[in-house]
Amino acid sequence: MSCPAVSCDSASVVPLHVDGWITGIVDVTPxxxxxxxxxxxxxxxxxxxxxxxxxxxxYPENRV
Structure with missing residues (x-):
């Protein structure tokens, strides 16, 4: 799932975090x-x- 570059509402962004961007959670407290x-x-x-x-x-060199 992706949202257009011009507009992203929370309904379209939340699934990105839940399903794709967050791959794990590690407790670094100790x-x-x-x-x-x-x-x-x-x-x-x-x-x-x-x-x-x-x-x-x-980051691609041609974007610098």
Missing amino acids: LVRRIRGHLDVRDVDAASVLLPAERLYP
């Missing part, structure tokens, strides 16, 4: 608490190691 613990004691290096790797969004 990880965030560990990171926060390191930041609370100003250990930025230990906190940084726990962060997920940054992934660049694929």
Whole structure:
């Protein structure tokens, strides 16, 4: 399902999220608490190691 670029109402957008865009939900609370613990004691290096790797969004070169 897709909606036209010019207009999308909630009735057409909600199924996109439910059926296609959301592929899973992961509780990251324990990880965030560990990171926060390191930041609370100003250990930025230990906190940084726990962060997920940054992934660049694929974008066609001809669109830049």
